[in-house]
Amino acid sequence: xxxxxxxxxxxxxxxxxxxxxxxxxxxxxxxxxxxxxxxxxxxxxxxxxxxxxxxxxxxxxxxxxxxxxxxxxxxxxxxxxxxxxxxxxxxxxxxxxxxxxxxxxxxxxxxxxxxxxxxxxxxxxxxxxxxxxxxxxxxxxxxxxxxxxxxxxxxxxxxxxxxxxxxxxxxxxxxxxxxxxxxxxxxxxxxxxxxxxxxxxxxxxxxxxxxxxxxxxxxxxxxxxxxxxxxxxxxxxxxxxxxxxxxxxxxxxxxxxxxxxxxxxxxxxxxxxxxxxxxxxxxxxxxxxxxxxxxxxxxxxxxxxxxxxxxxxxxxxxxxxxxxxxxxxxxxxxxxxxxxxxxxxxxxxxxxxxxxxxxxxxxxxxxxxxxxxxxxxxxxxxxxxxxxxxxxxxxxxxxxxxxxxxxxxxxxxxxxxxxxxxxxxxxxxxxxxxxxxxxxxxxxxxxxxxxxxxxxxxxxxxxxxxxxxxxx
Amino acid sequence: xxxxxxxxxxxxxxxxxxxxxxxxxxxxxxxxxxxxxxxxxxxxxxxxxxxxxxxxxxxxxxxxxxxxxxxx
Numbered sequence: 001x002x003x004x005x006x007x008x009x010x011x012x013x014x015x016x017x018x019x020x021x022x023x024x025x026x027x028x029x030x031x032x033x034x035x036x037x038x039x040x041x042x043x044x045x046x047x048x049x050x051x052x053x054x055x056x057x058x059x060x061x062x063x064x065x066x067x068x069x070x071x072x073x074x075x076x077x078x079x080x081x082x083x084x085x086x087x088x089x090x091x092x093x094x095x096x097x098x099x100x101x102x103x104x105x106x107x108x109x110x111x112x113x114x115x116x117x118x119x120x121x122x123x124x125x126x127x128x129x130x131x132x133x134x135x136x137x138x139x140x141x142x143x144x145x146x147x148x149x150x151x152x153x154x155x156x157x158x159x160x161x162x163x164x165x166x167x168x169x170x171x172x173x174x175x176x177x178x179x180x181x182x183x184x185x186x187x188x189x190x191x192x193x194x195x196x197x198x199x200x201x202x203x204x205x206x207x208x209x210x211x212x213x214x215x216x217x218x219x220x221x222x223x224x225x226x227x228x229x230x231x232x233x234x235x236x237x238x239x240x241x242x243x244x245x246x247x248x249x250x251x252x253x254x255x256x257x258x259x260x261x262x263x264x265x266x267x268x269x270x271x272x273x274x275x276x277x278x279x280x281x282x283x284x285x286x287x288x289x290x291x292x293x294x295x296x297x298x299x300x301x302x303x304x305x306x307x308x309x310x311x312x313x314x315x316x317x318x319x320x321x322x323x324x325x326x327x328x329x330x331x332x333x334x335x336x337x338x339x340x341x342x343x344x345x346x347x348x349x350x351x352x353x354x355x356x357x358x359x360x361x362x363x364x365x366x367x368x369x370x371x372x373x374x375x376x377x378x379x380x381x382x383x384x385x386x387x388x389x390x391x392x393x394x395x396x397x398x399x400x401x402x403x404x405x406x407x408x409x410x411x412x413x414x415x416x417x418x419x420x421x422x423x424x425x426x427x428x429x430x431x432x433x434x435x436x437x438x439x440x441x442x443x444x445x446x447x448x449x450x451x452x453x454x455x456x457x458x459x460x461x462x463x464x465x466x467x468x469x470x471x472x
Numbered sequence: 473x474x475x476x477x478x479x480x481x482x483x484x485x486x487x488x489x490x491x492x493x494x495x496x497x498x499x500x501x502x503x504x505x506x507x508x509x510x511x512x513x514x515x516x517x518x519x520x521x522x523x524x525x526x527x528x529x530x531x532x533x534x535x536x537x538x539x540x541x542x543x544x
Contacts, residue, residue, distance in 0.1 A: 211531060240537050312518035319512070331494050343501055347508045349493045350486070351516075358519040360529030367530060399504040402511040 005030045006167030024075030028057035031077045043141045044162040048122040056119045074117030079172040082123040085204040094126045107204025109232045124159030132341030146464035152393040154187035156180040160218045161188035171219040171228045177208045179408025182420035186385035189422045189431030191225045192218040197415030198243030201236035209321035212412045222451040226250040258452040259295030264378035267300045269307045277388040283424040283432040310410035316359040323348025344400040367414040381437040385420040389430035417443045422459040
């Protein structure tokens, strides 16, 4: 019987690579085999770098055999969202505007993962320019949800979510401007962490919104995410938003449990929101009880500012900055964008200078509220990752549903670390998730809470049925 | 301003801003984008609340970060 290597965590792969019971070539070949078998139905990958992957895997095996150890990602396969520049490898942003762009240099994250000995499997589907939506009018098809391919995997890091959920790779990099790591993580039932703004360099990653963009991993487990984030985190003086803050060992406190921690539940953000799924609410209530049973003190928290302010603030800033980036192309070649992307980003043209400054003034107030009022009293916060399980891929609304309360947006506004973690499944078999939010640069506590919950539950041990995808 | 007048004003503002921004909207997309414009205008009301003149934006100018990395 074939061993199911996708069940091996990154740490377990690392241990086996070092005790000689597994080679990087074998795990890489296995991952590439899964991509070859399953991706035609999921479209998670735009480019598969199979030859390079096998060469890098062989080198990792040689290095480790010779005693050169580059750390926990050495010899471990991973993939990158196709907005991360990769030297000599197509980087399309899933767009006709960049369908033949081959960067000369690596993004900082790609460089760090390569230096750490990681094995790049390929480049992953995204919503166009990390913003559009699942679209059928682009040069590449949209990724699909491995739990039910009639549903979307979320976005914009859609391929990252689908690939990790399907076990093609244990970890992949995504980006998050309004929820683009946490959304697909939620819909695909994997871990997705948006670290603190400034924790990971954005250099070489195609921007969507300069002050809201975050780079981070989507991974099978909390520990996998901690290892990946550890690899890419750190100060980059050439990134104006990068923070010169020490990076702790994220795994050091993973097993510390939640006993004695005070956790706030942002129930007011979602309890009365129109469109919030009762199944999602019930799953969060159950997760809260699990954390309480593990010794955490969990209380409802109520802020002075309603959720709508976070939503409006984030969307105005995002649209204004995104439009500034795309202004020239939207004026000169608007029809080269997918329709959904064009109809959304172009709205930034109608935001006044005063609106943008007011949004930035509100942003300071909201950030102070979250960090002084909420996180002044609590070690972490809980909130939904999404309002519902993954919708059907053909149910994407036209235009931009501005009022839709994206539960992830508040922490792009405030810049706090926020992680989506699976907390159950809907009756229809789709994942349900919640966010764990931490203080600035305290991803360690976010991981700690997540790992405690994960260890007490079994959601992370489930996989989609390959047969349902292969049969498609 | 009556509801009809407001709708007319919004439409005129949309068309003027579209032209001033140098945008050419495909005819079959105008209504969707206009709906987004109307929603966006409503949303900007959320950004405003009583605050002092000294209440600064989150994106203040910080010379240290502006000049950092300039040589690279």
